[in-house]
Amino acid sequence: MHNLPLVTVICLCYNHEKFVIEALTSITNQTYKNIEIIVADDASNDSSVQKIKEWHKNYPHTALIINETNLGNTKTFNKALKLSNGDFIIDLAADDVLFPNCIEKQISTFLNAKTERLAIVYGNAEIISEDNTHLDYYYKVDNDKKAITKPASGDIYKAILSQSSMICSISSMIKKEVLIELNGYDENLSYEDLDIWIRTSRNYNFEFIDSVLIKKRELANSLGNMFYKKLNTRTKKINRSTYLVIRKAIVLNQTKEENKALLKRLHFEMEKAYRTLDLLLFLRYIPLELKLRFS
Structure with missing residues (x-):
């Protein structure tokens, strides 16, 4: 396992006291083990920090960032990115949950890819409620949980511009060297995914993994709402x-x-x-x- 690339999972938390331990546990339960975890709390005003610190006692090598003031996702992510040592990066919200084989499938896709200049791999997501009830899938699936309509792979720049193919951002993994080349997230923005997809796809390729990799929690104050x-x-x-x-x-x-x-x-x-x-x-x-x- 030590010959396989290091993956950094950046777990961003803001008032996720109900969910953050489940999110962190989903990282430590991965079948792929060469993982670095960075937990960044963006000045939560609930008990998130206390829960994170208690969890950290069992994982003392995990890096912690505790913001004293709320900076927003883009700035907080970039702080964590500067501390990362991985060759690949996952941006995990503290209310979402990785399936145990998520990172293994993502890394396998990168290592076995025939596509040149591959920068991002992404898969499907199960949409769940606050109490973990199944709601839907990001991409509609058949009985084998395969996407009925496959989203775009390869050069998808025009597809992202026109919205002819949607990217499931929460199920993605990106090469760190590409993120560094792009100077991370744009800190002038209040959300990051559309911008990073456009800037990445201008010069790099994407690949879709036809598997459900993550559970995305749908909350009343979620960005999509x-x-x-x-x-x-x-x-x-x-x-x-x-x-x-x-x-x-x-x-x-x-x-x-x-x-x-x-x-x-x-x-x-x-x-x-x-x-x-x-x-x-x-x-x-x-x-x-x-x-x-x-x-």
Whole structure:
């Protein structure tokens, strides 16, 4: 096992007192054992820190980051990334749960890949409730739990721009050298996945693993439930981060076909801004649309 690559799992916690021990246990129970764990608490105001410190007594070699003030996911993740020693990185939210063979399958995919410049592998996720009740799968599955419609692999830059294929971010593993090349997460954003997928896929390939690798917990305040709330401060912050991502993607685009793909996402985001009554954001998209149409 010592000849296999080191994997760093960065477990980000914010007010996850009910779930953080289950998340950490899912890391220590992996069939793949060459793992480094970094736990980062972003100034939780519940008992998360106490639970983490109690767990840490049994795993003293685990690195701990305890923020005194809330910095947000992107900044907290980058702090942990600077401490990491692994060749591969997993960003695990402290309310999600890895299946025992998750990392083994991800590493096997990397080591046996025929795809050149492979930077990210990702799989399917089981969606669960707060009390661990099964709700759904991220990608619909058949009786063998295989994805009915396979999401994209290879060069998926245009697919990500246009949303023609969705990436299950929580089930992913990324090469650390790629993250370092990209300077980690963009700390100006309130969420990271769309930006990191676009920037990575510009020059690197992705590969889908047709297995359920992780349990994703669906909570009332989960990111996915915040995109359409009207006159909501967090919703505005999230959707305005997407605006910044689209501005960055315009600079990365090289062809009219890529501009056309990005226009699809831009129209989707304009509709979202309209539905959430963020009219200023809606107006900000108009010059971007003109640029994409006529450049």
